[in-house]
């Protein structure tokens with residue numbers, strides 16, 4: 534099956550560095566289709582050029598987050614992930630035979646290559662541990678007799694699916710047979726996006742544990758430090774145009 538990776542991304546000083554790191558990983562994964570969704574009113578030149586040289590099968594989408602939703606404490610990238618879902622459903626509306634696996638790949642996380650081998654065998658919805666998240670070294674689904682029976686997490690253990698966006702994959706068939714499943718703004722509390730989405734397509738009992746019954750961390754919720762641009766000149770001092 535093809536792995537479809539939906540990556541929301543937005544303009545900031547580290548963007549190209551993040552995308553470079555991500556593309557370097559994805560380039561080593563067979564049959565991966567990258568759906569890059571810019572949080573912007575139009576496709577940017579930076580991302581367009583970058584993708585053209587990335588050497589990866591890709592689709593370049595864009596949708597701006599409404600200004601009222603750009604606030605601390607509110608979920609990020611809801612509209613972008615939904616645009617990726619809409620594209621996938623549109624692409625497969627007449628041709629339902631292709632087997633595929635969908636994964637939400639934020640641009641700042643760190644992905645091992647083993648992770649992609651694990652998720653490729655997803656039948657409906659698969660799950661695995663995520664490192665450096667929830668105020669702990671890792672969060673993970675608790676597994677007994679091959680089934681998920683609970684969650685090891687340091688944060689909001691009451692979540693129906695106490696899992697980060699980087700901790701699950703969904704088969705294309707499940708996405709197509711649940712055409713209304715989307716990320717929601719209304720009623721979605723911080724940290725509940727994953728649960729609100731997964732509730733629409735699966736149950737805890739049905740989840741397929743990966744990474745040796747969820748005992749291996751194969752993806753890390755790394756976050757990039759905000760860059761110090763305190764010494765940027767107020768006016769352009771450099772005499773040539775620099776692509777950065």
Ligand code: UGA
Pocket residue numbers: 540541542543571572598603607608609610613638639640641697698699724726754756
């Ligand atoms: C955590 C989760 O890991 C995310 O999957 C979740 O979307 C996010 O919380 C949330 O608050 O909604 P975190 O590291 O805090 O992640 O979030 P970011 O990495 O800053 O953003 C998640 C993704 O959305 C990234 O790919 C980022 O490039 C993108 N993003 C972020 C936008 O497209 N627009 C923004 O304004 C901010």
Ligand code: MN
Pocket residue numbers: 639641642754755756
């Ligand atoms: Mn992040």
